[in-house]
Amino acid sequence: MPLIDIGANLTHESFAHDRETVVREAQAAGVAMFGITGTTVALSAAAVELVRAYPGCMFATAGVHPHHARDVDSAALRELGELAALPEVRAVGETGLDYFRDLAPRPVQLKAFERQIAIAVALRKPLFLHQRDAHEDFLAVMRDARDHVVGGVVHCFTDSRDALFAYLDLDLYIGITGWLCDERRGAHLREFVRHIPAERLLVETDSPYLMPRTLLPKPAHRRNEPKFLPHIVEELARDRGESFEATAASTTAAARTFFQLEPTLQRPLLTAR
Numbered sequence: 445m446p447l448i449d450i451g452a453n454l455t456h457e458s459f460a461h462d463r464e465t466v467v468r469e470a471q472a473a474g475v476a477m478f479g480i481t482g483t484t485v486a487l488s489a490a491a492v493e494l495v496r497a498y499p500g501c502m503f504a505t506a507g508v509h510p511h512h513a514r515d516v517d518s519a520a521l522r523e524l525g526e527l528a529a530l531p532e533v534r535a536v537g538e539t540g541l542d543y544f545r546d547l548a549p550r551p552v553q554l555k556a557f558e559r560q561i562a563i564a565v566a567l568r569k570p571l572f573l574h575q576r577d578a579h580e581d582f583l584a585v586m587r588d589a590r591d592h593v594v595g596g597v598v599h600c601f602t603d604s605r606d607a608l609f610a611y612l613d614l615d616l617y618i619g620i621t622g623w624l625c626d627e628r629r630g631a632h633l634r635e636f637v638r639h640i641p642a643e644r645l646l647v648e649t650d651s652p653y654l655m656p657r658t659l660l661p662k663p664a665h666r667r668n669e670p671k672f673l674p675h676i677v678e679e680l681a682r683d684r685g686e687s688f689e690a691t692a693a694s695t696t697a698a699a700r701t702f703f704q705l706e707p708t709l710q711r712p713l714l715t716a717r
Contacts, residue, residue: 446476451648470670537572622656
């Protein structure tokens with residue numbers, strides 16, 4: 445069963461010299477499609493261009509990460525809205541709140557988050573969401589917005605059991621990364637990932653970040669890549685008490701539903717245009 449990596453930052457500079465090799469190796473490992481995450485206006489535009497360069501195996505999101513919330517002015521919102529309306533873009537984000545690093549003031553983050561939700565509502569596209577150490581404010585915003593947005597995925601979920609069930613109560617999808625494989629920070633996830641309904645569970649690498657710490661042999665470099673997604677799915681399947689094939693099938697089906705991906709879009713990469 446082919447996998448779908450819903451969140452890979454393949455526009456990151458670390459992939460500039462070997463991006464096509466990275467994609468080919470991932471496809472050889474069983475990753476059929478890649479969601480290219482937009483985290484600024486410029487990188488959202490770059491994500492769209494990457495999807496156009498690799499037709500049939502990529503889709504994009506368009507958004508501004510809370511770290512860059514100061515940049516969300518009227519001009520940025522106008523450009524972001526134009527990008528988000530493109531057919532290559534299947535979700536608005538990465539958007540949300542990050543109180544762990546607080547790289548932007550919290551009121552500024554909240555305003556930028558709400559403005560991007562408004563774009564998603566207007567375009568009838570789902571949200572690609574970020575939340576770190578901001579659960580209460582994030583939950584309050586999403587409760588207010590939930591009747592208006594078509595859906596959302598809490599990307600790279602790392603929070604508590606209570607937070608998980610609060611998001612599931614809002615019918616949000618949950619994205620699991622290699623954080624699950626980190627015995628220092630992610631061991632708690634192993635205790636309750638089995639409670640995520642199969643139809644709400646998505647998988648991602650968040651490349652080049654969050655290389656799975658249980659990966660053996662460990663690569664000499666520290667760059668995470670989409671080709672490591674099967675390892676994450678293996679760990680996730682074991683924690684859920686199901687086969688790799690079952691987890692692969694359900695997460696791929698859920699990704700197709702959430703991002704409205706037709707199976708005909710998923711074909712082997714030939715070459716970049």
